[in-house]
Amino acid sequence: MRHFFPTVMLLFAAGGCALAGVNSVSSPDGRLVVTVEDDGGRAYYSVKYDGKQMLGRSQLGLKANIGDFSTGLRERAVSKKQTDTTYTMRGTKASTVRYVANQMGIIYENAKKDLMTVTFNVSDNDVAFRYTFHQQGETACMVVESEATAFNLPQQATAFISPQSDPMIGWKRTKPSYEEVYSADAPLTAKSQYGEGYVFPALFRVGGDGWVLISETGTNGGYVGCHLSDYDPQTGYTVAFPMAGEANGFGSTTAAMALPGSTPWRTITVGATLEPIVETTVAYDVVKPQYEPSEQYKPGRYTWSWLVWQDKATNYADQVKFIDLAAEMGYEYTLVDGLWDKQIGRQKIEELSRYAQSKGVHLLLWYNSNGAQNDAPQGPKNCMNTSVARKREMAWMKKIGVKGIKVDFFGGDKQHTMQLYEDILSDANDYGLQVIFHGCTLPRGWERMYPNFVASEAVLASENVIFSETHAKREPFDLTLHPFCRNAVASMDWGGTIMNRRMSRDNKKGHSRHTSDVFEMAAAVVTQSSVQCIAMQPNNLAELPQFETEWLRGVATTWDETQFVDGYPGRYVVLARRSGDRWYVAGLSAEAEAKTLTLSLPMIAGRQVTVYSDKKAKDGQLPDAQMDTRRVGKDGKLKVTLQPNGGVIVM
Numbered sequence: 001m002r003h004f005f006p007t008v009m010l011l012f013a014a015g016g017c018a019l020a021g022v023n024s025v026s027s028p029d030g031r032l033v034v035t036v037e038d039d040g041g042r043a044y045y046s047v048k049y050d051g052k053q054m055l056g057r058s059q060l061g062l063k064a065n066i067g068d069f070s071t072g073l074r075e076r077a078v079s080k081k082q083t084d085t086t087y088t089m090r091g092t093k094a095s096t097v098r099y100v101a102n103q104m105g106i107i108y109e110n111a112k113k114d115l116m117t118v119t120f121n122v123s124d125n126d127v128a129f130r131y132t133f134h135q136q137g138e139t140a141c142m143v144v145e146s147e148a149t150a151f152n153l154p155q156q157a158t159a160f161i162s163p164q165s166d167p168m169i170g171w172k173r174t175k176p177s178y179e180e181v182y183s184a185d186a187p188l189t190a191k192s193q194y195g196e197g198y199v200f201p202a203l204f205r206v207g208g209d210g211w212v213l214i215s216e217t218g219t220n221g222g223y224v225g226c227h228l229s230d231y232d233p234q235t236g237y238t239v240a241f242p243m244a245g246e247a248n249g250f251g252s253t254t255a256a257m258a259l260p261g262s263t264p265w266r267t268i269t270v271g272a273t274l275e276p277i278v279e280t281t282v283a284y285d286v287v288k289p290q291y292e293p294s295e296q297y298k299p300g301r302y303t304w305s306w307l308v309w310q311d312k313a314t315n316y317a318d319q320v321k322f323i324d325l326a327a328e329m330g331y332e333y334t335l336v337d338g339l340w341d342k343q344i345g346r347q348k349i350e351e352l353s354r355y356a357q358s359k360g361v362h363l364l365l366w367y368n369s370n371g372a373q374n375d376a377p378q379g380p381k382n383c384m385n386t387s388v389a390r391k392r393e394m395a396w397m398k399k400i401g402v403k404g405i406k407v408d409f410f411g412g413d414k415q416h417t418m419q420l421y422e423d424i425l426s427d428a429n430d431y432g433l434q435v436i437f438h439g440c441t442l443p444r445g446w447e448r449m450y451p452n453f454v455a456s457e458a459v460l461a462s463e464n465v466i467f468s469e470t471h472a473k474r475e476p477f478d479l480t481l482h483p484f485c486r487n488a489v490a491s492m493d494w495g496g497t498i499m500n501r502r503m504s505r506d507n508k509k510g511h512s513r514h515t516s517d518v519f520e521m522a523a524a525v526v527t528q529s530s531v532q533c534i535a536m537q538p539n540n541l542a543e544l545p546q547f548e549t550e551w552l553r554g555v556a557t558t559w560d561e562t563q564f565v566d567g568y569p570g571r572y573v574v575l576a577r578r579s580g581d582r583w584y585v586a587g588l589s590a591e592a593e594a595k596t597l598t599l600s601l602p603m604i605a606g607r608q609v610t611v612y613s614d615k616k617a618k619d620g621q622l623p624d625a626q627m628d629t630r631r632v633g634k635d636g637k638l639k640v641t642l643q644p645n646g647g648v649i650v651m
Helices: 275-279 316-329 346-358 387-400 415-430 463-467 469-484 517-526 546-554
Strands: 022-026 032-039 042-049 052-059 062-064 074-088 096-109 115-122 126-133 141-147 158-160 202-206 210-217 237-240 255-258 265-271 300-304 333-336 362-368 404-408 434-437 453-456 531-533 561-568 572-579 582-589 595-600 608-614 625-631 637-642 647-650
Touching: 022 096, 022 115, 032 096, 032 115, 032 126, 042 265, 052 202, 052 210, 052 265, 210 275, 265 275, 275 469, 275 561, 300 316, 316 333, 316 346, 316 546, 333 346, 346 362, 346 387, 387 415, 415 434, 463 469, 469 517, 469 561, 469 572, 469 582, 517 546, 517 572, 517 582, 517 608, 517 647, 546 608, 546 625, 561 582, 561 595, 572 595, 582 595, 582 637, 608 637, 637 647
Parallel strands: 300 333, 300 531, 333 362, 362 404, 404 434, 434 453
Antiparallel strands: 022 032, 032 042, 042 052, 062 141, 074 096, 096 115, 115 126, 126 265, 141 255, 158 202, 202 210, 210 265, 561 572, 572 582, 582 647, 595 637, 608 625, 608 647
C-alpha cells in the first residue's frame, strides 16, 4: 500500500521533537497541559490543570475495517501551531467569541503502516481532540468499528451523569432519547441503570481540586453519535457506539467515513472552579457553519397549549386562545402541537396561520419524525423522514407563513439518524424554517454548524412536571444541575416556564407545582435557548400579579455574554447574562432551607436595580413573589436570599 504524509503535519515543533516518546501542549495561559505518550504500541494522553491531575493516562485510537489504530502504533511526526479566531453566533451564551488555542498534531503509523493523525486543541480551559485519516493508497473510504478513546478520571472523582437507556423501551418504544434521571456526586464505580453506560455530557468533581466536563461536538451525518461506557477502574470511561437495537434494529452501529475524513471532536473542559464549566464555548469553537442562513432568523418566545392542556387542546378554538395570549404578551410565536393534521386539518391550519399573522404572531408546527423507527402514533407522520416529503411539506409551510418546526421521536444515534437531523436542518433552511428537536439526541455544536437550529430537548424536561408529582418535586434539582452539564454544552428546550400553580387547565385540580413563581421566571434566564417557551396559560393574565406579567412580557432569550456567579450542581445556581446593555442576574435554589448569598456583581456595581424574590412561604404553600428596588454596592456586592425551591432576579 502506498503512503504519504500531509505536508502541514510534517512540520516539527520549534526546537525539534523526538519521533517517539512524550509530547506536550499547553494552553495559552500555561495552566492546562495535555501530555501524549506512546507505550508498547498504544497511545495515551493525560490532562493536568495547575499541576493537578484531572485525567490520568487515557488511551487513544480506534479500530476500523482497514486496520487497527489502537495498538501497534509508532509515532512518525509531530507539529505544533496556534489558532486564533473570532466568530459571531446567534442564540447561545455569547454572541461574539474569540478562540485562542495551541494545537498539536501527531501522526501515528500502525502495524500495517497506515496513518492516523491525532489533533489536540488546547485553550485556557478546554481540550478538544479528534482523529483524521487521509486516503490510504487506493483506499478512499473506511468503516470505524469501535473506539479505544478513554477518559480516565482520578478514582476519588464523583460524577454528575445520566444513563444511556436500553433501545426501544419507554413510551411507544421511543428510547433512547436522552431523557433519563441524572445522578449527582455519584461514585465512579456505580453501575449505570441499564448497563449501557452514560450519555454526553458528563460532569465530574475531582476531589477538592476541580471540575471536568466531558462531551463531544461536530457530529453530523458523517459519524455516529457516541456515549460513554460504564466505568472501568483500569481504563476509565471509553467512547461507546450506538446499540444494535436502536431505530427498531435498522442501520449499522458503526461509522462509515470517506477519506480524507475526521471524527467528531471530543471535548474536555476543566477548571479549579465551576466558572469555566458554565461559560465554556468549546462546543462551537472547533466547528464551522455548514451553510449560510437563508434569512435572518428571529429569536423570541412562544406559547404552547399542550404542556398543560394536553392533546385535546389541539383544536382551532383553543389555538386561537394561545395566539391571543402570545399577542397580548408580545411574544413572537405559538407552537401548535401534535395531532393538528387530524384535529384541526390543513385548511384550517392555513386559516389559523393567517389569524396569527394578523396578531403579529407566527406559528411553529409539530411533526413526528417517523418513519419506521418506533411506534409513536401522533401525526403528522411520514412528512420529515424523506427528502421528497420534507420539501413538499416545507414549501407549504413557507407559503402559509409558518416560521418553524418542532420534530419529535427520533430513533437513536446511528449514522443514518444523525444524517436525518442534518437533512431536516438543511432542507428547513431552504424554506426559512427554524428547527427544534424533541425525543432526540444531544446537539453537538449544531447552533454554529446549522444557523436555523434553535435547541433540542435531550433532557427529562418540563412535560414530566405535568405527568407526575415525583418529577414536579425534581424540577428544582434538574434546573439547578443543567447549567453545569446539559445546558453548558448545547441549547436546551426545557419546554416552558410554568406559571399555573396546579397542573390542570383550570389551575385548581391536579398536583401542585413545587417551585415559586420567581423560580419559574428566573428559569427562563438560566435555561438557555434562543426561542424560549414561556408556558403561560390564558388564565394567568388575570391571576398573576401585574409585576410578574410585566416581567414575563419583556424577558430576553438571546445573550451577548454569560457569567457564572455562584452555585453547585443540583443545589443552587446564579448566572448573569447580558442582552445588549441590560444584565439579567437569575438564581434558582433546590435546597430545603433558605440560603442567603452575597453576590459579586461587578458588571452592575453601584447601580440601582430591581430585585424579584420570594417572601417566606407559609406551611404547605408556595411563596408569594415580591419586587423591590435596591442599590448594588460600589464594590459590586449584593445580598440576596433564595427561599427553598425559590428564585431571585436582579435587573
